[in-house]
Amino acid sequence: MIDILLIALAMTLLYMSIANRLYTYLRILVLQGFILFGATYFTLTNLSTINLLLIMLETIVFKAIAVPWFINYVIKRNRITRVAEPYLSNFASLIIVTSIIIVTIILSSSIKDENLDKTFFVVALSTLFTGLYLIVTRKKIITHVIGYIVIENGVFVLSLAVGNEMPMLVNLGIMLDIFASVLILGVFFNKIGDVLNDPDVNLLRNLKD
Amino acid sequence: MIGIFLAATFIISGCLVFNRNKVVNYLLVALYAALLLGLGVYEYQHLNTIQLGFFKADSLGVLLLLVLCIVSVPVLYHSYRYMEFHNPDETPRSRGLYFGAILLLMSACGAAYLSNHIAVTWIFIEITTLSASILIYHHRNIRALEGAWKYVFICAISITFIYVGILFLSLSLKQAGIDDMSFDSLIRNYNNLNPFWLKLAFLFIFTGFTAKLGLVPMYTAGIDAKDKAPAPVGALMASILMNVGFIGIYRIYSIVAHTPLHGWANNIIIVAAILSVFVAAVYMTRIKNIKRMFAYSGIEHMGLVMLGLAAGGIGVYAAILHILLHTLVKPSLFLQYNQIYRIYQSKSIYDVGNYFKYNRAGAILILFGFISATAMPPSGMFVSEFLIFQSLFESHHILLLVALLVLLTLIIWGFGVNVFKLLFTPPVGFDDTNVPRISPWESFSQYALLALSVYIAYNPPAKLVSMIQEAVKLIQ
Numbered sequence: 001m002i003d004i005l006l007i008a009l010a011m012t013l014l015y016m017s018i019a020n021r022l023y024t025y026l027r028i029l030v031l032q033g034f035i036l037f038g039a040t041y042f043t044l045t046n047l048s049t050i051n052l053l054l055i056m057l058e059t060i061v062f063k064a065i066a067v068p069w070f071i072n073y074v075i076k077r078n079r080i081t082r083v084a085e086p087y088l089s090n091f092a093s094l095i096i097v098t099s100i101i102i103v104t105i106i107l108s109s110s111i112k113d114e115n116l117d118k119t120f121f122v123v124a125l126s127t128l129f130t131g132l133y134l135i136v137t138r139k140k141i142i143t144h145v146i147g148y149i150v151i152e153n154g155v156f157v158l159s160l161a162v163g164n165e166m167p168m169l170v171n172l173g174i175m176l177d178i179f180a181s182v183l184i185l186g187v188f189f190n191k192i193g194d195v196l197n198d199p200d201v202n203l204l205r206n207l208k209d
Numbered sequence: 210m211i212g213i214f215l216a217a218t219f220i221i222s223g224c225l226v227f228n229r230n231k232v233v234n235y236l237l238v239a240l241y242a243a244l245l246l247g248l249g250v251y252e253y254q255h256l257n258t259i260q261l262g263f264f265k266a267d268s269l270g271v272l273l274l275l276v277l278c279i280v281s282v283p284v285l286y287h288s289y290r291y292m293e294f295h296n297p298d299e300t301p302r303s304r305g306l307y308f309g310a311i312l313l314l315m316s317a318c319g320a321a322y323l324s325n326h327i328a329v330t331w332i333f334i335e336i337t338t339l340s341a342s343i344l345i346y347h348h349r350n351i352r353a354l355e356g357a358w359k360y361v362f363i364c365a366i367s368i369t370f371i372y373v374g375i376l377f378l379s380l381s382l383k384q385a386g387i388d389d390m391s392f393d394s395l396i397r398n399y400n401n402l403n404p405f406w407l408k409l410a411f412l413f414i415f416t417g418f419t420a421k422l423g424l425v426p427m428y429t430a431g432i433d434a435k436d437k438a439p440a441p442v443g444a445l446m447a448s449i450l451m452n453v454g455f456i457g458i459y460r461i462y463s464i465v466a467h468t469p470l471h472g473w474a475n476n477i478i479i480v481a482a483i484l485s486v487f488v489a490a491v492y493m494t495r496i497k498n499i500k501r502m503f504a505y506s507g508i509e510h511m512g513l514v515m516l517g518l519a520a521g522g523i524g525v526y527a528a529i530l531h532i533l534l535h536t537l538v539k540p541s542l543f544l545q546y547n548q549i550y551r552i553y554q555s556k557s558i559y560d561v562g563n564y565f566k567y568n569r570a571g572a573i574l575i576l577f578g579f580i581s582a583t584a585m586p587p588s589g590m591f592v593s594e595f596l597i598f599q600s601l602f603e604s605h606h607i608l609l610l611v612a613l614l615v616l617l618t619l620i621i622w623g624f625g626v627n628v629f630k631l632l633f634t635p636p637v638g639f640d641d642t643n644v645p646r647i648s649p650w651e652s653f654s655q656y657a658l659l660a661l662s663v664y665i666a667y668n669p670p671a672k673l674v675s676m677i678q679e680a681v682k683l684i685q
Binding site: 111113115116128141144148151152155158159161162165166168169172173175176179180183184187 | 328342366384388
């Protein structure tokens with residue numbers, strides 16, 4: 001069951017690489033939030049109820065509802081055009097994300113450590129690198145934020161791999177999620193919307209030498 | 210004591226944010242400065258004790274804490290001067306927010322130095338990101354927003370990287386069956402760590418900390434941030450905040466240095482460090498913005514520090530000495546920058562010149578600062594740089610040393626062209642009828658910092674030497 005969920009997560013990455021509209025990205029984020037909850041529920045079996053509630057709050061309420069809703073709000077408020085505007089064609093994106101996944105699979109096959117479930121490792125690393133890839137190849141700031149949230153999802157999967165032994169680390173990861181998302185989105189909400197009407201990355205490109 | 214200190218910081222910062230009265234603001238900041246100095250003295254007297262379970266006053270942490278104490282007083286003083294002269298439309302609210310954030314930044318740095326647990330260090334690094342982003346956005350305009358946005362975004366990615374590194378570190382512990390992730394326990398059990406995971410952990414943690422330290426690959430955010438933040442904040446970000454990155458890397462390196470991965474880690478560090486010096490050299494030769502020039506000079510020095518660390522031998526001692534001296538020198542340049550701005554109303558090198566005519570004390574200080582930052586004798590950093598070169602020579606990195614010396618010469622040339630233009634060449638089209646008079650006393654604290662850097666380099670107190678040697682023992 002865990003494997004199915006994790007592979008579904010990897011498939012959403014492929015879908016994300018060819019998505020054209022921002023709303024598609026948001027729907028994928030919602031889906032990823034639910035997948036993460038499922039994966040947590042099945043992986044961390046010896047968890048206390050309070051901790052489980054906390055994780056549920058973070059994956060479903062925060063990742064799957066609050067953040068996408070907020071990004072949607074920002075898009076509407078600032079009337080951002082709803083196209084993702086990638087620098088590369090969809091075909092090239094698909095090839096690159098696929099090769100990211102293949103490379104992580106090859107990398108993981110070189111690990112000889114029976115303590116680790118390799119599916120977690122592969123999915124987490126490929127999600128992380130896909131997030132980085134989305135950040136560098138998409139033009140809008142809002143897609144950079146989406147890319148960052150994808151990175152966080154990948155990191156969350158990785159933290160599940162050690163979650164049963166060290167629940168403290170999962171909690172730290174949740175703290176990172178909430179802290180960084182609130183900080184980034186907070187800047188977005190308060191500032192970028194007020195100072196700029198069009199949060200296009202081109203307007204924030206003047207600091208250089 | 211550290212618990213009291215952190216609690217008091219939060220209370221004082223909170224009061225500052227909500228307070229609108231100027232006198233109360235002064236009193237609270239003075240109270241905090243006294244508290245910080247108290248913490249410095251207390252930790253100095255309680256070396257190597259564990260506090261609150263997660264903090265340990267080891268000698269490296271205490272050394273960095275003490276220079277933080279020394280730098281904090283002039284920075285707070287100049288913050289008030291900055292508010293008075295630089296920004297007439299300052300409101301009580303923005304002043305409160307500024308001081309609340311700057312105190313939080315100082316405390317978070319201090320706590321990160323003393324932390325003995327990688328997760329705790331990581332939490333305080335998050336707090337430094339938060340408080341620094343508030344300070345960068347102090348001026349509420351679009352350029353400041355751009356600086357703050359880039360800083361927040363890159364630092365968010367960097368703390369994610371550190372977190373991934375911590376996860377890998379925990380995987381490497383899993384095999385050994387340890388679940389205590391304090392630095393002490395990691396060093397004790399270095400034999401049992403799984404080398405593969407440790408390798409990945411080092412790679413991610415190192416990359417993450419480069420955002421704070423200012424090395425390739427993640428140095429960019431810091432440059433824009435130091436340019437856009439008010440100069441006293443730039444002084445903090447160019448010194449004590451970089452030290453946070455240094456101590457993070459130093460602690461993880463001290464674990465790796467005991468394992469067979471030592472040579473591999475050295476290679477990684479050398480590549481990042483020499484690339485940083487290269488980047489600094491490229492930008493320094495063509496840069497026209499005074500503040501960014503100071504910021505790039507910081508990148509160069511961090512590259513040198515890391516080279517000393519990787520070269521080993523006397524280089525580790527030199528690296529720690531260098532970072533202490535850099536923490537004293539760089540703030541004095543940044544703090545001096547506001548006086549230049551008050552005279553010329555510009556930060557571009559094209560608009561400035563003949564500085565000796567308008568502000569003699571400040572001009573002499575810029576000259577001394579230039580000599581210090583480029584490590585020419587009688588600068589204090591000459592000593593540490595000399596030792597770093599020596600260690601590179603002894604560890605047979607001859608080609609690296611040659612490349613480094615060429616790059617440093619380029620940097621001195623680029624730095625010198627700009628500084629001498631500022632000091633001696635008459636400015637073009639500058640109307641000097643309304644130039645404000647600047648009291649020489651405003652440069653006093655910067656002179657004191659430079660003098661201190663010379664003193665501790667040429668005549669280091671025995672206690673300082675023994676503390677640095679104790680810190681070196683973590684690695685060797």
